[in-house]
């Protein structure tokens with residue numbers, strides 16, 4: 024499959040990048056959702072444009088045209104362009120912006136990670152392996168070494184959601200009459216419904232959620248910072264709160280999350296390369312053998328990565344044993360809502376969330392220095 028024609032924009036600085044985005048994203052939102060002027064804060068833009076139908080063009084509406092797409096490592100965007108999932112007039116390449124790279128420990132004990140930092144750099148960082156091991160472990164499971172050398176943390180956070188009916192060639196999708204996420208007005212997974220259930224399938228976001236990560240987002244209007252848990256919408260098509268004129272620039276991990284032991288477990292068809300079909304991250308801190316604090320995050324079984332509500336309370340103050348780990352697994356399985364968006368059945372994926380959560384909780388507890 025060939026790439027569609029587009030013009031490549033190659034800024035060298037962030038100022039240049041946000042200016043170019045403001046200029047070329049200006050017609051995104053000039054159709055039925057009204058004018059989304061360059062520099063409009065994402066929240067306002069999203070509030071106007073943020074329904075599945077408005078952005079994807081489902082239910083008979085014309086699709087919102089996004090004329091410019093950001094490329095970082097390109098490991099997800101390039102295949103999507105080939106499949107004509109996006110047909111932008113411009114592609115803005117972030118790779119010339121040196122300021123977006125690097126892992127910078129902060130004096131207060133936290134760390135700042137540039138959005139262009141590769142997953143390989145994260146996986147190999149001594150600092151992250153020592154202080155935030157769950158992130159290094161999750162990054163090490165993404166795709167294959169070649170893809171981790173190119174793929175970035177920003178791209179992993181912003182990754183498009185995935186579905187059997189969507190990640191296909193134009194000819195394939197046309198043969199099925201398209202779907203709500205792109206060009207159509209029905210969902211093959213949940214027929215009759217208006218919601219897209221495509222699964223968010225990035226490996227690092229559940230780990231980042233467990234670590235209470237925040238992200239920085241820049242546009243010509245300025246910079247905003249938000250907790251990662253507020254970045255995702257829970258919808259399969261309009262899955263992230265990011266306006267077309269905005270760039271994710273940095274990830275922050277607080278000092279208060281340092282030193283937690285962490286474990287990441289994932290289910291995939293080919294162990295050497297595939298996206299997760301279910302993934303679980305667990306972080307835990309213990310004191311005198313009892314859980315002082317813990318969090319559980321899941322991915323690839325909902326349209327957004329999620330923290331498992333109730334897990335910290337269930338674990339707090341207890342000694343981890345088989346029964347407790349199983350109870351946390353039950354809670355995680357109840358949070359998972361996989362549908363037939365992938366090659367494996369929803370029942371199997373939900374069951375593997377239960378199994379992996381139990382194993383990860385036990386492993387995180389055994390990892391601990393008491």
Ligand SMILES: Cc1cc2nc3c(=O)[nH]c(=O)nc-3n(C[C@H](O)[C@H](O)[C@H](O)COP(=O)(O)OP(=O)(O)OC[C@H]3O[C@@H](n4cnc5c(N)ncnc54)[C@H](O)[C@@H]3O)c2cc1C
Pocket residue numbers: 092093094095096097098099100101102117138139142164165166167170173174175176177178179180181182183224225226227269270271272296297298299
């Ligand atoms: C064969 C194969 C296997 C894969 N397996 C996995 C896997 O196991 N786990 C996994 O998590 N991923 C997997 N991926 C997807 C991908 O390699 C990773 O998610 C990677 O981290 C994406 O980063 P990137 O820099 O290449 O993103 P890109 O492809 O450049 O971009 C991805 C998306 O994010 C947007 N974007 C990128 N950076 C920014 C930014 N700074 N600000 C705003 N928007 C941005 C782009 O516009 C695009 O929509 C796989 C891909 C392939 C081809």
Ligand code: SF4
Pocket residue numbers: 185186187188189202203204205209210211212213218219220221259260364
């Ligand atoms: S869940 Fe799949 S089939 Fe349904 S709208 Fe989303 S991408 Fe299309």
